[in-house]
Amino acid sequence: MTKSGKEHLASIRDGRTIFVDGARVPDVTTHKSFRNVSQSVAGLFDFANDPANRSLMSFETETGVRANRIWQLPTSYAGLVERRRALEAWTALHGGFLGRAPDHVASCISGMRMGLNVFEGYDPARAAALEAYYRYARDNDLYLTYVIINPQADRSKNAADQADPYLTAGVVDRDAEGLTIRGAKMLATGGVVANEVFVTSIQPMQPGEERYAVSFAIPMDAKGLKMLSRKSYEGASPSVFDNPLASRYDENDAVLYFDDVRVPWDRVFIDGSIEMCQKQFHATPAHVYQNYQAMIRLKVKLRFLMGIAHRTTQMNGITQFPQVREILGQLAAEAAMVDAFVNAMEAKGTQVGEYYVPDRHMLYSAQVLTQQMYPKILNSLRELAGGGMIMLPSSVADFDNPEIAALIGKTQQSPAANSHDRVKFYKLAWDAVGSEFGSRHHQYEMFYAGATFVTKGHSFRTYDWNKAGGIVQSILDSYDLKTKPTITS
Numbered sequence: 169m170t171k172s173g174k175e176h177l178a179s180i181r182d183g184r185t186i187f188v189d190g191a192r193v194p195d196v197t198t199h200k201s202f203r204n205v206s207q208s209v210a211g212l213f214d215f216a217n218d219p220a221n222r223s224l225m226s227f228e229t230e231t232g233v234r235a236n237r238i239w240q241l242p243t244s245y246a247g248l249v250e251r252r253r254a255l256e257a258w259t260a261l262h263g264g265f266l267g268r269a270p271d272h273v274a275s276c277i278s279g280m281r282m283g284l285n286v287f288e289g290y291d292p293a294r295a296a297a298l299e300a301y302y303r304y305a306r307d308n309d310l311y312l313t314y315v316i317i318n319p320q321a322d323r324s325k326n327a328a329d330q331a332d333p334y335l336t337a338g339v340v341d342r343d344a345e346g347l348t349i350r351g352a353k354m355l356a357t358g359g360v361v362a363n364e365v366f367v368t369s370i371q372p373m374q375p376g377e378e379r380y381a382v383s384f385a386i387p388m389d390a391k392g393l394k395m396l397s398r399k400s401y402e403g404a405s406p407s408v409f410d411n412p413l414a415s416r417y418d419e420n421d422a423v424l425y426f427d428d429v430r431v432p433w434d435r436v437f438i439d440g441s442i443e444m445c446q447k448q449f450h451a452t453p454a455h456v457y458q459n460y461q462a463m464i465r466l467k468v469k470l471r472f473l474m475g476i477a478h479r480t481t482q483m484n485g486i487t488q489f490p491q492v493r494e495i496l497g498q499l500a501a502e503a504a505m506v507d508a509f510v511n512a513m514e515a516k517g518t519q520v521g522e523y524y525v526p527d528r529h530m531l532y533s534a535q536v537l538t539q540q541m542y543p544k545i546l547n548s549l550r551e552l553a554g555g556g557m558i559m560l561p562s563s564v565a566d567f568d569n570p571e572i573a574a575l576i577g578k579t580q581q582s583p584a585a586n587s588h589d590r591v592k593f594y595k596l597a598w599d600a601v602g603s604e605f606g607s608r609h610h611q612y613e614m615f616y617a618g619a620t621f622v623t624k625g626h627s628f629r630t631y632d633w634n635k636a637g638g639i640v641q642s643i644l645d646s647y648d649l650k651t652k653p654t655i656t657s
Contacts (some may be wrong), residue, residue: 170236171309172217173210182389188397201400204416209361225254238274239306242524255464264469265417268358273312276458282523283452290444298437314366315353328376337426338379346432356422373442381445383438384431392427401605409564412596414605453525460526470503480552485583509534532626535617542613557598
């Protein structure tokens with residue numbers, strides 16, 4: 169079977185170097201900032217490892233063993249749908265709030281493996297390293313994160329022209345054993361609880377930036393690799409009741425600093441090729457496959473938010489109001505649109521060699537529209553709730569004080585629930601929409617796929633403009649200056 173939760177927890181007690189709140193973390197599985205998300209991720213692996221979910225969550229490899237479906241390379245429409253159902257089931261466990269759960273970067277590496285011929289055209293040795301790494305990650309059920317963008321620094325300059333040429337991670341040395349990497353990369357979402365990190369650049373580079381044009385994977389405990397964590401929302405959320413999402417699903421984000429980290433050649437997929445750094449994503453199915461996974465996750469997350477919306481109207485006794493049903497109808501249509509996009513990506517998919525890959529333009533269309541839609545959905549949830557999300561007891565401790573508890577029972581009334589359940593629900597709703605954790609997700613959903621000009625550019629490049637223009641031309645060709653209208657009786 170696949171990896172268990174206990175095995176995953178043991179695998180990340182590896183002495184990795186993580187800093188948060190000014191101190192190094194001795195053990196991510198027990199530290200107050202990361203222990204709950206560690207358990208949440210362990211729960212994912214336990215679900216996949218459960219014999220009852222064997223058919224749903226795993227597939228048989230060419231060697232006859234079972235592997236997690238996150239590593240599956242579908243060869244047909246049916247296979248793609250089969251894998252998607254597994255990803256949906258996994259995502260439902262966290263409501264879509266683990267944006268970099270193990271299935272995301274697994275999808276990226278799997279998509280690169282589908283385009284192995286592109287790597288073979290670049291360098292057979294690097295292609296062999298990629299294929300071997302895919303099998304290693306699959307067979308060991310690794311949780312991968314990635315860092316694929318540079319520190320923001322001075323955006324008017326490229327990486328090579330910054331004051332420190334090793335601000336961005338790049339090659340400082342290479343020898344018979346491999347590469348030595350120095351500098352920083354962003355944004356290792358989920359890195360604190362991942363096994364390994366895939367390091368490359370998705371940002372276009374210019375001649376002169378070859379030292380940054382690398383692609384490789386290393387363990388999170390690699391010597392010289394340092395993780396600089398942002399503020400932990402979990403660490404600031406000691407009560408699950410008060411912050412049911414932040415306390416358990418804060419996957420965290422971190423800057424990675426490579427302090428002369430050694431990378432052996434058998435883990436290097438690209439070295440010094442600006443062109444190939446772009447090709448690894450866009451000339452293979454990688455970019456489509458990884459973002460198709462992200463859209464499956466968002467589809468489930470929106471289903472969760474629809475539940476929040478509808479439950480809010482029930483709590484307030486306003487579901488029957490026509491204007492409220494109008495808002496709910498709009499929200500339902502938007503959630504259904506994402507569901508339809510996922511289905512369309514699959515139905516319009518194509519064969520890429522022996523593999524069946526989701527439709528590229530359907531994906532990019534979904535990204536463009538959902539970047540605009542997510543903030544609107546959150547605003548609608550706020551409108552439906554009014555003050556309900558914020559007019560709440562200060563913490564779960566208020567229920568332990570008989571005097572305060574009595575007042576809570578009187579003031580937190582709902583036609584659909586007692587005061588305890590009403591407060592419990594609205595604490596969940598606020599954590600999803602308005603808390604610091606919820607605000608981070610607001611930002612994440614708007615920018616995880618890149619700035620809006622990036623996603624719109626992808627949509628522009630992949631739309632069939634010739635087909636659209638062909639219709640226009642056929643109409644133009646159907647008449648001229650002397651064409652007379654057809655008269656019908």
